[in-house]
Amino acid sequence: MNYKHKSLSEGRWCEFTFFEQMANIGSEVERAILWRDKNKEYSLKAIERALELIEFTIKDPKNKKKLREILRLKEVLIDYFYFDNKFKSSDELWRKYFYPFMYRIQIKK
DSSP states (O other), X not given: OOOSSHHHHTTGGGGSOHHHHHHXXXXXXXXXXXXXXXXXXXXXXXXXXXXXXXXXXXXXXXXXGGHXXXXXXXXXXXXXXXXXXXXXXXXXXXXXXXXXXXXXXXXXX
């Protein structure tokens, strides 16, 4: 498979905490939001990277108890960026969802 995050695909992703994983996914989602009106191609590439990171998160054994949330995250992101937004997501909702993960990582440094 042609991974966008090659070094992470080789197992490094599993070294990150769940909060670090979610913060990284959130960074890609933020990029997708910021580029959506400026450059559709860049926006789609960012959301593809986010979805790839979600797949790594799903495969990480330590996240087994969080699979329901992660799978729902994937479903709703795909709906928001590729389909009809039947879940009524918004840019603000995504920022509010990912902000606590990013904040937690910042206070740990």
